[in-house]
Amino acid sequence: MNILVCIKQVPDMEASFVPNRGGTWFDETALSFRMNDYDEFAIEAAVRIKEQLGGTPEVTALSIGPGRVVEVIRKAMAMGCDRGVHLRDEEAASLDPWQIASMISGYASTGGFDLIFTGMQSVDRGSAQVGVLVAERLAIACVTTAVGFSYMAGRATVERELEGGAKVVVSCALPLLVTCQLGLNTPRYPTLPGILRAKKKEIVELSPGQAGMEKPLTRVSGFSHHVSRPSGVVLEGRLDELAGRVAAVLREKRDAIRRGGVR
Amino acid sequence: MKVLLVAEYRQGRLAESTSELLGFADALGGDVSMALVGSPDQLPGFDGRLHFADAGIYGEYDSELHKRLLLQAVEAETPDLIVFMHSSYGWDLAPRISAALGVALLSGVAGMDGDGFTTRCCNGKMRRTVTAMTSPAVLTLLPGAFPSVQPEGVSPELHPMAASGVPVVEFIRYEPPSTGGIDLTRSDVIVCAGRGVGSREKVGLVRALADALGGEVGATRPVVDAGWLEHGRQIGSTGQSVSPGLYVACGVSGAIQHLAGMKGSGFVIALNTDRDAPIVEVADLLVVADLEEFLPLLTAKLGS
Numbered sequence: 226m227n228i229l230v231c232i233k234q235v236p237d238m239e240a241s242f243v244p245n246r247g248g249t250w251f252d253e254t255a256l257s258f259r260m261n262d263y264d265e266f267a268i269e270a271a272v273r274i275k276e277q278l279g280g281t282p283e284v285t286a287l288s289i290g291p292g293r294v295v296e297v298i299r300k301a302m303a304m305g306c307d308r309g310v311h312l313r314d315e316e317a318a319s320l321d322p323w324q325i326a327s328m329i330s331g332y333a334s335t336g337g338f339d340l341i342f343t344g345m346q347s348v349d350r351g352s353a354q355v356g357v358l359v360a361e362r363l364a365i366a367c368v369t370t371a372v373g374f375s376y377m378a379g380r381a382t383v384e385r386e387l388e389g390g391a392k393v394v395v396s397c398a399l400p401l402l403v404t405c406q407l408g409l410n411t412p413r414y415p416t417l418p419g420i421l422r423a424k425k426k427e428i429v430e431l432s433p434g435q436a437g438m439e440k441p442l443t444r445v446s447g448f449s450h451h452v453s454r455p456s457g458v459v460l461e462g463r464l465d466e467l468a469g470r471v472a473a474v475l476r477e478k479r480d481a482i483r484r485g486g487v488r
Numbered sequence: 489m490k491v492l493l494v495a496e497y498r499q500g501r502l503a504e505s506t507s508e509l510l511g512f513a514d515a516l517g518g519d520v521s522m523a524l525v526g527s528p529d530q531l532p533g534f535d536g537r538l539h540f541a542d543a544g545i546y547g548e549y550d551s552e553l554h555k556r557l558l559l560q561a562v563e564a565e566t567p568d569l570i571v572f573m574h575s576s577y578g579w580d581l582a583p584r585i586s587a588a589l590g591v592a593l594l595s596g597v598a599g600m601d602g603d604g605f606t607t608r609c610c611n612g613k614m615r616r617t618v619t620a621m622t623s624p625a626v627l628t629l630l631p632g633a634f635p636s637v638q639p640e641g642v643s644p645e646l647h648p649m650a651a652s653g654v655p656v657v658e659f660i661r662y663e664p665p666s667t668g669g670i671d672l673t674r675s676d677v678i679v680c681a682g683r684g685v686g687s688r689e690k691v692g693l694v695r696a697l698a699d700a701l702g703g704e705v706g707a708t709r710p711v712v713d714a715g716w717l718e719h720g721r722q723i724g725s726t727g728q729s730v731s732p733g734l735y736v737a738c739g740v741s742g743a744i745q746h747l748a749g750m751k752g753s754g755f756v757i758a759l760n761t762d763r764d765a766p767i768v769e770v771a772d773l774l775v776v777a778d779l780e781e782f783l784p785l786l787t788a789k790l791g792s
């Protein structure tokens with residue numbers, strides 16, 4: 226069995242974002258990067274099947290981006306993926322979901338993958354498109370927003386999350402692409418032996434052209450702070466002093482609620 | 489401008505968000521039609537062409553069948569925009585329509601900006617303006633971004649859609665949400681623990697504040713996923729929707745899916761080290777502080 230996991234490197238969301246020169250995305254200079262939260266669940270799901278099947282499946286971790294994304298590929302390999310594919314593009318941040326999907330499906334169409342896992346979305350773009358687009362382009366089945374996954378004898382059973390925390394349980398034959406939601410499993414931490422092993426594993430580098438990148442279908446003309454100004458009061462300063470002020474506000478609000486006052 | 493709205497139906501109910509689709513169409517103007525795989529007993533109040541298939545015949549949602557059905561509506565209408573909600577239905581089906589037609593998809597549209605649309609990104613902190621370079625284009629709308637419009641006393645003109653084929657994905661069953669008997673919807677005071685709390689042990693600091701205020705402890709999704717608090721305490725689009733008089737958000741960034749479950753709260757206080765966290769959008773008071781230091785001080789002051 227061949228398994229592919231698609232992962233993305235994203236900045237820490239606590240960072241303060243500054244638009245790049247073209248005003249289309251953030252400037253990367255001062256940012257620190259890590260693996261997209263959702264993708265950790267995707268890697269864990271893939272590695273668990275490998276373990277369940279006694280190590281026979283080969284798990285490939287693929288990432289698109291500039292040189293830095295090798296860090297997340299190494300992390301995926303430290304978590305148990307066997308090999309890496311780096312679709313190297315220094316300008317990957319300017320690509321749209323269609324282009325990203327064209328490259329992943331271009332690569333995957335040559336690999337004969339039985340199972341593909343992606344995060345349901347990335348925390349920075351949040352488009353939730355790439356996984357489904359890849360599956361449609363490969364003409365394979367796709368189940369999105371997985372919060373439960375099990376595999377047995379050529380079929381997968383997936384719990385798909387719906388609104389309000391409800392779920393629908395579905396079953397599907399492979400080949401299949403699954404987009405992974407937060408909480409699907411408990412992603413493991415890379416161990417030291419795992420990290421050392423990862424250093425020896427192979428990462429194949431491909432260019433966008435080799436992966437069959439297509440033209441964009443969208444154009445970005447603006448990137449700015451969503452909240453330009455806080456709606457309320459901002460308190461900063463010495464913590465003991467702040468604590469006194471905030472306690473007074475809390476007491477007042479709580480007492481008003483107890484009196485049945487206006488909310 | 490011709491707009492085809494795609495309404496949702498599941499487990500015997502037409503989604504309430506149908507009114508937001510209509511609100512969007514109203515804001516945009518133009519010729520509006522709709523498509524729905526639903527029940528003839530629950531047709532949307534809408535006075536245009538409704539491309540309709542009976543869910544009683546087609547069964548539970550199957551992406552392949554619904555895609556084929558919808559493509560018929562698209563062919564009949566030749567719309568400029570095909571519009572879904574950004575929901576578990578929309579983000580599953582919209583990319584399939586986009587791929588089938590080879591056209592642009594803009595996800596999570598929250599507004600209009602010239603000939604483009606605005607979408608949120610970076611966990612809701614930033615926004616982008618994105619323009620489709622194809623016609624038609626497919627959109628999914630951010631829930632809550634457009635006003636609800638519910639026309640009354642009107643009914644749609646039905647145009648049947650039909651498709652054949654066996655489902656690719658086999659439906660097994662639905663599972664209702666499980667809250668483990670915890671009901672936060674009645675609480676007047678909720679203190680919510682976000683990932684910024686840092687560890688399972690430090691959730692105790694949040695609980696102490698909740699106790700001092702006589703309130704309940706709530707949680708964001710990552711806190712629940714990490715097992716720091718029970719699932720029944722999760723607040724947001726896939727947890728409970730609450731509207732207490734007082735909501736204290738501790739180390740909560742304020743992602744759209746979290747805000748969806750607490751927007752109706754009265755007074756909102758956010759404690760966060762990041763003064764740009766999107767929670768400021770709904771906070772009446774933002775205290776820029778590290779929780780580990782600040783919570784014990786605050787709880788002590790309340791006790792005295």
Ligand SMILES: Cc1cc2nc3c(=O)[nH]c(=O)nc-3n(C[C@H](O)[C@H](O)[C@H](O)COP(=O)(O)OP(=O)(O)OC[C@H]3O[C@@H](n4cnc5c(N)ncnc54)[C@H](O)[C@@H]3O)c2cc1C
Pocket residue numbers: 238239345346407611681682683684685686707708709710711722723724725726727728738739740741742743744745746749759760761762765777778779780
């Ligand atoms: C389909 C879908 C449904 C979802 N449903 C839900 C849902 O129902 N509920 C939900 O909550 N989420 C939901 N999410 C997840 C949501 O998108 C966010 O990932 C989540 O809400 C983030 O939780 P958080 O704010 O605790 O964590 P983060 O986003 O990681 O934020 C942590 C915050 O803590 C602050 N912080 C860090 N350290 C400190 C410190 N020492 N002191 C003070 N502040 C600190 C940071 O500045 C940051 O703002 C859903 C996502 C999807 C895709």
